[in-house]
Amino acid sequence: MAVLVVGSLALDSIETPFGKVAEILGGSAVYFSIAASFFAEVNLVGVVGKDFPQEHIRLLQEKNIDLRGLRRVDGKTFRWVGKYGYNLNDAQTLDTRLNVFEDFNPHIPDEYRNAEYVFLANIDPEIQLRVLKQVHQPRVIACDTMNFWIENKLEALKETIKKTDILIINEAETRELAKEANLVKACRSILAMGPKTLIIKQGNYGALMFTRKAIFSAPAFPLEETIDPTGAGDTFAGGFLGYIANSHNLQEGGVRQAVIFGSVMASFAVEQFSINRLSTLTYSEIEERYKEFKKLTFFEDI
């Protein structure tokens, strides 16, 4: 079954201690789509400007990502300029040019409206709500957000979260949304807002998944080369929801496996700039790393 993603396509300029790149392919919908494409069909809704390189379109098409929902309009593509220090967990935004993304008013093509799995990448929650009005009865709505919307559009965000099945946010966002320093308490209060599942992304410390019944802790993969963490969270979400769309398994065990597949995909994404590592990845490499995650975390019962 196809996964529908609504989010950004961007040209990123990034500086890390390991290098500097200009106007490379980025954006939440891009990272999500490519990661999800290893597991499921992907329907992408987004917008780019006339300057968006055709080679990026070709790359997405090669991954069998359905681009009937991608609009190309007059103007420039969304640009982001960011910088990371040796602590690769926190990006410093140097410049954001929304450009054509500023007036993004997603139209969901008829062919996409029966999507069973929907990912609302980090965009204005009012737009996320408009997307939800256009889709019929999805089985799973997953959603991301950021501090800016928590601080500036809290009411709309709460509306979105109420309709969300799986909220995927980072640790600081969790605390800020719940107004609570303790993560366990924060999660309980966020689950009370509607979602059945909350996944907290913790960067190079992994991810925590909270449901009403259980907590699952997934590590990050210890990497010898972390080049660029941009897009790791969206890549995680893509692997996670792509796997679920393929397995249709929403049982605790299946969702835990999906968290590991998400972590696997994120661990590859950060090994190179942009989607460079994801674009050459094979499914057997994904399975191999999944097994490495198992070895990494296994210990005997007592």
Next chain:
Amino acid sequence: MAVLVVGSLALDSIETPFGKVAEILGGSAVYFSIAASFFAEVNLVGVVGKDFPQEHIRLLQEKNIDLRGLRRVDGKTFRWVGKYGYNLNDAQTLDTRLNVFEDFNPHIPDEYRNAEYVFLANIDPEIQLRVLKQVHQPRVIACDTMNFWIENKLEALKETIKKTDILIINEAETRELAKEANLVKACRSILAMGPKTLIIKQGNYGALMFTRKAIFSAPAFPLEETIDPTGAGDTFAGGFLGYIANSHNLQEGGVRQAVIFGSVMASFAVEQFSINRLSTLTYSEIEERYKEFKKLTFFEDI
């Protein structure tokens, strides 16, 4: 088989967002000993002043901790004053009074010298070396240190580390000791200094264990109440080495279980100030939480 620990006994004054306490029982040897006492006999070497409350001595005795190596000398007991913010991972030291600990020159009683398991808590590496000269052929030497010794006594510290089997330090210390930001690379360079095993304590993110062959990632237990993280690292080390001293199992699988027991003990320690939670703990609670760790991390193979 007994575990020998050489470290501090202290009276701590601590402020956290959850409370403020003055002159409570603390110190690396105290946390370590009480945690280890659930698994093995403990021989403690340390020093206190005349002002050290007799009730603390009684508590250690009740835990069957052998105190023949504890000296009580003229002067005041070591005092530490610290403060934590909502991010309970980083302590801010407000005051340190070494007092009688300043001239600590540990004498290992004859009865302790055949110890098979030795823990050198965080003290001057020159003193750690003096301890090692007094013990015969221990099977396992485990060791902790801190940034101060990395910056001020690096040569002596490297001597100690060379003789150490299991180095147990935190993430910042790992990077600083190896002069390397990437943890995997840092670990490889530290293992080249001598230790067979490196355990990196990551506070509320858990612990990573590196050997020449494998990496093991253990989560922290998600707690609804973290009251005071003081002593969590030493408690971890106590549970870890205590379990190994009891099992005698230095195989990969056994050491992984020890890491989980260490994490279990640390998860209890932080639930209350001082050793208050550890002092009422039962072994069946420890086993229960070990099983919770298993549930927390389990996912199916593919």
